Amino acid sequence: MDRFSDFVLRHRLLIGLVWLAAACAGAFAVTRVPDRLTEDFAPPGSAARDANAAILAAYGTGGDEKPEVSVVTLPAGTTADSPGVRDALTKAFAAGGERLGARVVSYGTTGDARFTAGGGRVVYGLVYPRVEPGASEIDDGPEPAGPLAEAMRPHLPAGAGLRVTSMGGLADEAGGEGPSVLTETLIGGLGALVVLAFVFGSVLAVVPLVIATVSILTSFLLVYGITGVTDVNFMVQFVVALIGLGVAVDYSLLLVTRWREERAGGLSADAATRRAMATAGHAVVFSAVAVGIGLVSMLVMPVEFLRSMAYGGVIIPGVSALATLTLLPVVLATMGPALDRIAPRWRGDGARAGRAWTAWARRIVRFRIPAALAALAVLGGLAFAALGMNLGEPHSGALAKSGPAYEGLAELRGAGVPTGVLTPVDVLLPPGADPAAAASELRGLRGVHAVAAPGGGMWRRDGSALITVVPVDEGGTDAGKDLVKAVRDAVPPGARVGGEAANDIDFAAKVYGTFPYMLGLICLLTFVLLARAFRSLLLALKAVVLNLLSLAAVLGAIVLVWQQGHGSDLFWGISATGSIAAFVPAMVFAFLYGLSMDYEVFILARLREEYDRTGSTEAAVVEGLGRTGRLVTSAALILFLAFASLAAAPIVEVKIFATGLGLGILLDATVVRALLVPAAVSLFGRWNWWLPGWAARVLRVPPSPLPQPDGEDRVPVPV
Template identity: 80%
Template sequence: MDRFSGFVLRHRLLVSLVWLVAACAGAFAALNVPDRLVENFAPPGSAARDANAAIVSAYGTGGDAKPLIPVVTLPAGTTANTPAVRGDLGAAFAAAGKRLDGRVVSYADTGDARFTGDGGRVVYGLVYPKVDPGASQFDEGPDPAGPVTEAMRPLLPPGATLRVTSVDGLADEAGSDGPSVLTETVIGGVGALVVLVFVFGSVLAVVPLLIAVVSILTSFLLVYALTGVTDVNFMVEFVVALIGLGVAIDYSLLLVTRWREERARGLSTEDATRRAMATAGRAVVFSAAAVAIGLTAMIVVPVAFMRSVAYGGVIIPAVSALVTLTLLPVLLVTAGPALDRIAPRWRGDGARAGRAWTGWARRVVRYRVVAAVAALAVLGGLASATLGLNLGEADSRALAKSGAAYDGLADLRGAGVPSGVLTPVDVLLPRGADPDATATKLRSLDAVQAVVAPSGPAWRRDGSALVTVLPVDEGGTDAGKDLVHAIRDAVPPGAQVGGETANDIDFVAKVYGTFPLMLTLVCLLTFVLLARAFRSLLLALKAVLLNLLSLAAVLGAIVLVWQRGNGSDLFWGISATGSIASFVPAMVVAFLYGLSMDYEVFILARLREEYDRTGSTETAVVAGLGRTGRLVTSAALILFLAFASLAAAPVVEVKIFATGLGLGILLDATVVRALLVPAAVSLFGRWNWWLPGWAARVLRVRPSPLPAREEEDRVPIPV
């Protein structure tokens, strides 16, 4: 690292110019990359994805595109059975289908009373808009509810009311006021600046932000290039901007803090920079590697959208580390002292450990058993809620609380119509299959509201046929998923079952079927990395196990906050979702595994350094946490602010994802790193530092023999 630092400082002008050009090109990429992103979550090769593609190809409607549900409330004294009323309803629904060039089914053309409610006074139907298979799902088109209303209203009986609901409409009404990615990044940046000003107490606070800006823009440049090679999911935009903001500042904060500490000890600016690179810079390298390893699970999972998000996740820590280790030393040597000249009294000189954190560390060491038990109780209690995790689409009641779509759903529910009709299941029958016989068989299944198999050209074409099943329960519920399984078992050979619920089922099977193996691989790689970094088997093993416990606690917190609604309504105005989007747990685990390891590396690297200097575990814990406690807390707060900003995104799934990351960072920086880690290190004593000769040879580092029994209380603890 010293030779690398020397190279960077000798070529400081070249380094500066390279990053300036990269940032300028990245600014162009950041403006244009949104148009190149896609929104495709279904795993390739899955039965549901193939079914949806076949349905859209043959009929131009349906697939995983959800239908609109027009809900008509007739005037008092009339019902759908009234001959004139039924004719008007038929004309109105037909007009809606013609307006959207789609297919329609309702009471008017089936005579099925299950398309009515409240004794026939409330009537609903399904309108499937035409789907353009070549259009990007990420591009927002015009709201089809408006044209449906315009087409139907003039043809309805006088005095009838019309409201159009749908899952997409409810989601749009729930998230219509969210800020853009740029706005969220700016909000996160302002919050980070406030924290940095408090930490540094000087203009030096802008340096980590500058590093973050260069890192984010350069990462967008690489993402832009990546879109020319493969499909990249729209969530990469959030990942690069918000996680990039937090990670780049974290790395910069670690290096700048150590630089100030070395200068306070009397080293020259350049020597302090080299020393900071040799210590904190090394921790940055291992931290970035840990983040990349954590995302390995997403890269090897055979799902394109997760792989593309993982590429973005790997790019941002790698670029942030590279910018931190090249551009930041140049800035510190050339402008650091001048920027750090303003020094209010409360700032401190950087040479001493924080008094508050040193005192806290002493208490944790003194009451190590109590601290460990308390931390494990908190994490274990949260982790237990993970057992109730339900993956799938959010409950419709968790979406909008006002608007036309919400009112339409309320009319349906008030009339006794189950909300499962919002998530119908399409079955594509091959040539030769009998749609009427299939429909009869499917009607016999439990939890079925209605089954339709119309004979018009929008439902039967070129020998194939469509049968649509309206469930009683929504697709995100266990009952809704069980029904899809039952449909798959009941349909004739060659039939294909589509819809979003089937997509979710296949996604879970494909991702989580191999995820335990992938997570095991990640843990093994991380163990090797940390064992080499800390020259200790126990510290590496403890870091991996505590990380897994922390992740389980985060997933449990997501279940409590979102799935069960203990806080989601208070903070975001969203009721209990009843389920969690299938991709969220996998992405939270992949990102948090690496991000939370940042703080493990920051703390344990300093503890190892202090132990090598003093030979005392107690001294290492107290002095190490005293030095890094404020740093880790500040870094975690900055990353939390970035995720809090991301939680304001207009998409519920993104809110849940951001909340999981934010809660994970807070839990990790407080309960885990500030309480459980120092308590555990103190409990294990001299065994923390053991690296036998055979392991040292494998890892290619010098061994660390088991120390003699320590006399902790006789070793002075520097402050």
């Protein structure tokens, strides 16, 4: 690192110009990236994805695109079987279908009484709008509910009411518009500035934000290049902007804090920069690698959208670390002293450990066993809640609480229609199969409300046929997924079963089926990395185990807050979702595994340094936590603010993802790093620092013999 620091400081102008050029090019890329993003979540090669693609290719409707559900309420004294009513309903649904180029199934086309309710006064139908090639939910196309209702109303009986609902409409009403990526980033940046101003008390607080801005813009430039060779999911823009803000500021905060500490010790700006690079710079490198290892899990998963998320996830910590280790030293060596003098400082100058955190560390050392048990109780309780996680799309009742789609849903429920009608299952029969026989077989399955197999060009094409299965329970429920599995078993050979629930089933099987092996590999790589960084087997093992426990606790918190609704309604006005989107646990794991390891590296690297200096575990805990506690807390608060901003996104799944990241950062920085880690290090004593010769040879670092028991008393620590 010394030679690298010398190179950076010798070529200050060149480094500054290179980063300026990259940031300018990135500013151009930011405006172009959104137009090149996709929204495909299904795993390639899965039965559901192939079925949905085949249905859309042949019929242009359905598949995993859920229908609009038109709900007609007839005037008092009128039912679906009243004279002329069925013909009027048939014309109304036909007009709506013609307006949207849609496939329609209703009482008028089937004569099936299951498409009526409330004694025949409420009649509903499924209208599958035509899906244009390449269209997605992130396209700004017109909503189909308005044109559909406009086309149907003139043909309905006089006095009839009409409402249109759908899962898409409910989700839109629940999420609202939401701020843009730029707005969310600015909100997160403003919060970060407030925290940094409190930490530094000088204009130096702006420097980490400058590094973050350059890192984010450069990362968007690289993402722009990747979109030219492969599909990239639209969520990457949120990941790069907001995780980039947090990570870049974290790395910068670590290096700047150490630079100020060395400056307070009497070193010049250049010398302090070199010393900070030699200590904190190593921690930044190991932290970036740890984040990258966590994201390797998504790079090798057989799901395109997860791999594209990993591209952005690997880019941002790498670019942030590079900017921190090249551009930031240049800024500190040239302008750092002036920036640190421009405004008066009300915080300490870094020469001494923080008093509050030192006092806290002494209490942890004194009450190490109760502290460890309390932290384990919190984490264990949350982790237990994770066992009840149900993977699937949110239930309809968890979405909108007002609006036209909500009113349509309320009308359906009031009439006793099961909400499973919002998530029907399409079955594509091969040429030669008998639609009537297949439909009859499917009607006998438990959990089926209705089965429709009309004739006509929208349901029969090139020898194939479509059947729509209307379930009792929504696809995101356990019963809904069980029905999809039963339909797959009951359809004739060669038939394909589509729908969003089938997508979720295949996604979970592909991603989580091999996840334990992936997890084992990632933990092994992390263990080797940390054992080499800390020159300790026990510290590395403890870091991996506590990270896994922390992640399990985060998943449990997601279940409590969102799936069970203990907080989602209070903060976001969204009721219990009943399930969690299938991709959320994998993404939360991949990002949090590395992000939370940041704090582990920050704290343990300093503890190792203090132990090497003093030879006392207790002194290392007190001094190390005293010097890193405020840093870790500030860094965690900045990341939390970034994720809180992300939680304002209009998409429920993004809210859940952001909530998981935010809760994970808070849990990790408080219960784990501020309580459990120092308590555990204090409990393990001299065994923390042991690295036998054979392991040292494998890791290519100096060995660390097991200290003698009396070595713990070389530097007494008042408690």
